Amino acid sequence: MNAPKSVVADLLEKTVATCTELLVEEKIIGFQSFGNFEVRKKEERLSVHPATQIRTLIPPKLVVNFKQSNILKDKLKDLPNNE
Amino acid sequence: MNKDKISSQEIIDLVASKALVSKRAAEEFLKAMISSIEEALLEGEIVKVKNFGTFKLQWNEPRKSVNVQTGEEIMLSGYHKVSFTPDAVLRELINEPFAHLFPVELDGEIDKTNYEGSEVPLDPLRIFEEQASEIKDLLFEIQALSSSSTKPTKETEIIQDEILNPDQKTEIPIEVIDELETIDELEEVDETTEISEFVIEDNEEQLQDNQDIITELDAIEPVEIEVESESEELEMETTPNSDETEPDKRKLWLRVLIAFVVLIAVGCGVYFVYPPAKDFTDTTFEKTKMSVLRTSEKISITDMVNTISGWFSPENKIAEIPHIVVIPKDTTAIDSINAKIAVDSLQALFDNPRVYTEFIATERFKDGGRLTKFAKRYYGTKEFWVYIYEANKAKILNPDNIPTGTIIKIPKLNPLLINASNPRCMQKAMELHDIYVKQ
Numbered sequence: 001m002n003a004p005k006s007v008v009a010d011l012l013e014k015t016v017a018t019c020t021e022l023l024v025e026e027k028i029i030g031f032q033s034f035g036n037f038e039v040r041k042k043e044e045r046l047s048v049h050p051a052t053q054i055r056t057l058i059p060p061k062l063v064v065n066f067k068q069s070n071i072l073k074d075k076l077k078d079l080p081n082n083e
Numbered sequence: 084m085n086k087d088k089i090s091s092q093e094i095i096d097l098v099a100s101k102a103l104v105s106k107r108a109a110e111e112f113l114k115a116m117i118s119s120i121e122e123a124l125l126e127g128e129i130v131k132v133k134n135f136g137t138f139k140l141q142w143n144e145p146r147k148s149v150n151v152q153t154g155e156e157i158m159l160s161g162y163h164k165v166s167f168t169p170d171a172v173l174r175e176l177i178n179e180p181f182a183h184l185f186p187v188e189l190d191g192e193i194d195k196t197n198y199e200g201s202e203v204p205l206d207p208l209r210i211f212e213e214q215a216s217e218i219k220d221l222l223f224e225i226q227a228l229s230s231s232s233t234k235p236t237k238e239t240e241i242i243q244d245e246i247l248n249p250d251q252k253t254e255i256p257i258e259v260i261d262e263l264e265t266i267d268e269l270e271e272v273d274e275t276t277e278i279s280e281f282v283i284e285d286n287e288e289q290l291q292d293n294q295d296i297i298t299e300l301d302a303i304e305p306v307e308i309e310v311e312s313e314s315e316e317l318e319m320e321t322t323p324n325s326d327e328t329e330p331d332k333r334k335l336w337l338r339v340l341i342a343f344v345v346l347i348a349v350g351c352g353v354y355f356v357y358p359p360a361k362d363f364t365d366t367t368f369e370k371t372k373m374s375v376l377r378t379s380e381k382i383s384i385t386d387m388v389n390t391i392s393g394w395f396s397p398e399n400k401i402a403e404i405p406h407i408v409v410i411p412k413d414t415t416a417i418d419s420i421n422a423k424i425a426v427d428s429l430q431a432l433f434d435n436p437r438v439y440t441e442f443i444a445t446e447r448f449k450d451g452g453r454l455t456k457f458a459k460r461y462y463g464t465k466e467f468w469v470y471i472y473e474a475n476k477a478k479i480l481n482p483d484n485i486p487t488g489t490i491i492k493i494p495k496l497n498p499l500l501i502n503a504s505n506p507r508c509m510q511k512a513m514e515l516h517d518i519y520v521k522q
Binding site: 072 | 121135136138181
């Protein structure tokens, strides 16, 4: 892509901003051949500190999840198995 | 919740309109971006997009599994996976609806953990009770033997050492008794063991009636003294040889010591067995003190007979009293901390009703806006939203649900009050948070 650095930087920033906005609206963003970005809700849960036995109620939260597309998965298959 | 899926094309359109570039350029850029991320990942690199997140390749090991239908074991081959870790900025923006929630330690459990400390010493007491019965057995054996008295001065030294070590305290009676092989003393020790059991039983029944126990102790104390004076007389009679007075004095002192140690042990036992009796700690403490005083009185009586015990007992008292004092300290730790806090000026800031006269900004509530968001922006930490709420109480009915368009003022706060690195500021904010959220 032939463009000055500043333009690319601006575009990248705008893209990130757009994606963030969409995600805040809890929409799924799908990039063909790459994967989906999705907001998932993690339900509240009880956690017990293993050492102190203090039980803590962790409130629900929203997190961004990324799931790779099958196309990307196939590409990754060609990689060597050692890492 | 609308889970609409946005396709690449829509993203391209949005980016194009936002960056004021042609759709073609945006499309080109996005494709280039994704392919460059892919390439970098395929080379095993970590790709980080500022304010968005980090892409990383993750190798999943091959693993065994079972075919659900046939029950056959199959091998799943290992594979690479793209892991995405959202950036802190993105994470917070996404989690906005739940940003006001904090992990809560459950109240009921806190009590339990507090109790933990006092539940542990239960075992030493059980051992103590076992030892009490052991002592009885020993006494019967000794009575049967009724051998002559042997008085090694070494033992007093050992006892002294052990008094300083409260954990081994319960063992002292046995050792001492092993040494004290006189019938007179057997009687007395028997008496004291009985007394200690007596007191334990009382306590096990109920601690609620403190007065009962105190009177009980009152009743017990004189008996002890009587027994002692009796044995004193007996000893005076049985010791015609002036050379033997020195060991006898030692014996006397030992007896006093035993009584004293048993009392202390009982006092500790009382405290440890009854975590719910914390409320009565003060009274128990007083009681123990009383008994200590009585013991010292006893010692002063024996002082007239010998000077050695007089020399040892103050030291004894000094060694033991601090030990008693230490125990209540644990439970009243919070109180003492509070007392400490009360002294300084920060507490004054917390206690005085805050008056908001100066404002640094005015904000209009947007859809999905949050006080925590403003707090984060103006004070750097979301926990201090409570102060914004305090300043705008008149306009905000429910801090969890503020109608769009509400105009709120952001107060100017004392920097001391919103010092995020000061745990007390955070604690205060949390307290206020709890108060307001529960409303």
